[in-house]
Amino acid sequence: MSHDVLLRAVDLTRRIAGRTLLDHVGLELIAGMRLGLVGPTGSGKSLLLRxxxxxxxxxxGQLFWRTESVSSDRATRYRSQVIYVHQRAAGFEGTVESILRQPLQLKIHRGRSFDRDWIIDQLATVSRxxxxxxxxxxxxxxxESQIVALxxxxxxxxxxxxxxEPTSALDRQSARHVESIVMRWYEEKPDGRAFIWVxxxxxxxxxxxxxxxxxxxGQIQRLQHPTS
Known part of the structure; x- marks a missing residue:
């Protein structure tokens, strides 16, 4: 496994109406990590990811992408490499293919083309x-909406x-489909990719x-192996 630090957060703090929701949170996400984030409702997990x-x-606080601070002029490039997936897919309109094509119209992705064969290959792994x-x-x-979002x-x-929590509202089979899509993406480049999964x-x-x-x-308490 690579030991390259992809993402580093230093002393992230957020207060709303006198309440501290993130309290000097720090973490490192190293290439190859498959990091689970757990804790009680309201502990700040979703806020941290967002x-x-x-x-x-x-x-x-500060965010670093690899070794560089994430400043406003680097935000667009950063967002193209660090993508948030909500527990409920957004209310898209149109066909599945039109929804998948939409991000490729953004300036940051104009060098990419829609790879229909690749999408069909991915769908085959989830029986579509x-x-x-x-x-x-x-x-x-x-x-199915969550599959499209992923x-x-x-x-x-x-x-x-x-x-x-991308599978919190799904049945067991649908949850396994979502897991398989994420793991296939990760295993394509395990030394250059990572995820945080609430x-x-x-x-x-x-x-x-x-x-x-x-x-x-609002604080990170400990790091452990999932079976410990």
């Missing part, structure tokens, strides 16, 4: 075929996925993570 993805402001691309998004199940992200070849399911953490961080009251 802050790492630059979707929430921080009051103080090419006809799935023609499905209207509003007719998809929750599990494919929309990983087709961009990010280095890091920030997974915020989960309340201990058995899932055992399957997909190689270490765990426990968070409580």
């Amino acid at each position: 802050s790492l993805a630059l979707l929430e402001p921080i009051d103080s 075929d090419a006809t799935f691309l023609d499905q209207p998004h509003e007719q998809l199940s929750g599990g 494919l929309r992200a990983i087709q961009l070849s990010p280095c890091i996925l920030l997974l915020d 989960s309340h399911d201990p058995s899932q953490a055992d399957r997909v993570c190689d270490s765990l961080i426990t968070m409580d009251a």
Whole structure:
């Protein structure tokens, strides 16, 4: 495994209405890590992931992408490499294929083209075929919507996925499908990719993570192996 530090957070702090929601949080995400983030509801897990993805402001602290501080002029490039996946897929409109094509229209991704064959190959691992691309998004199940959200992200070849309970609303089979998509993405380049996965399911953490961080009251409490 590579020991390159992809992402480093230093003393991230967030306060709202006098409450400290992130309390000088620090962590390092090393290439090859499959990091689980666990803790009680309200402990700051989702806020931390959204802050790492630059979707929430921080009051103080710093983020580093590899060795460089994530400044405003580097934010777009950073967001193309560090992608947040919510527990419920966004309310997309249109067919599955049109939704997958949308991110490729952004300036940062203009060098990429839509690889339909690659998408179909990915779909085969979750028991879907090419006809799935023609499905209207509003007719998809929750599990299928989450599959679309993940494919929309990983087709961009990010280095890091920030997974915020992506299977919490899914049945067991759909959850396993989501896990298989993430693990296939990770295993394509295990020395250059990493993820943080928020989960309340201990058995899932055992399957997909190689270490765990426990968070409580806005602080990281400890790092451990998922089976310890």
